[in-house]
Amino acid sequence: MLPSTPTQPAPLDRLAAVARAAAHRPDEPCRCASGLVGVLANRDDGTVVRHGALVAKAHAPDTDPEAHGARLALAGHPDVGGVLLPPRPLPTQAPTEIDGRPVTIWPYGPPVAPDDPDAAPWEDAARLLARLHRTAPPPPLASRLPAMRAPLKVELAVDRMRRTAPDHPAAATVLSAWQTIPNTNTTNANTNTNTNTSGPRLLCHGDFHLGQLVREPRPVGDGPWRLIDMDDLGLGDPAWDLARPAAWFAAGILPPEVWSRFLGAYQEAGGPAVGADPWVQLDVPARALTVQTAALALAKSTAERRPLDEVEDVMIDTCARIAGYRTESAPSAST
């Protein structure tokens, strides 16, 4: 150990201490059952530690402070109460960041059960998205709100694949599908191409999937479902929030009846993302999410030194159809 280094607990322990401080007064002994305290996620882009009724989250190290502040303010804004789970205050003594990663506190809510597809709250999810998309950006926040990050996340995924799995036999297929997607890939990845000012500028979640739903905690029984994870929130085209389920349906993985329930509930709730033919708006975002899923599959399977599994294979097959269909039937829209 370097003699000049002050001894400081590991970042994860410091985050756990923040969670404990948020959950209990300093003089209050912790009587939480051991099952209610622990690490829920530990990734570079988000580490979450639970302590009883609350969780503490350390966000990505490259989080932009201004964008983060605007997103946090939106998550706590009454106009989106009942849609987004609101944050809780950071304890007064707690650090606002750990190792350069901003820290936030949230209620703990039970997530969707991963082993029970029939119980998945597709309609609730669709209605929450419709309500989010229909909410006018709160005036004092509107000018500060950044773009939602869904298109940027596709670029980052393709970038990661190019960096870590360039020689994978399916990489060229994923890149050909990527080439069919207009706008998002006309400049180098990693530049801030998210400043596209054309198209809708509505409130969007930016990274919707079923893992982004929890039940709002109630003293007794289950509360209603709420959306979580503020990191990709912002203004943009709301069709991107439907794009992941759309991509899984188009790939043949999400059953058509489940897709119909989800889309139908969204339309019934007055969701503005799609018109009478939903694929007019969904086509590009769903292709992009297929590319993102496939690119991450190649990056992750390469890192884990394993072959693609059957679901990942289906996403590569879908990329091949995207590339094939576009090259056969239409001149590239991206040039």
Add this chain to the structure above:
Amino acid sequence: MQCPKCHAAMHTYNRNGVQIEQCSGCRGIFLDFGELEALTRLESQWAQQAPPPAPQAYPAQPAPAAPAWGAPHQGGHHGGHYRQRGFGRMLFSS
């Protein structure tokens, strides 16, 4: 065997007794002599055997619209087959 187009490895699959090679890279398919005819024959047999549609116990839902690049036979055999695994991904992929 290597793909003549992109040189990635080709894997052999058996489809109703017909061996086909598919490329792990560009997903192209290689058919040996006679295999296309064998597949065509199997397809026409299958079409002839297809039973008339069963009477519906409740009104049939129209199939939802899908993009041109969508999977063939939407919601056919693979919906159920991949269901559990795909569901896990819907939860955790981001």
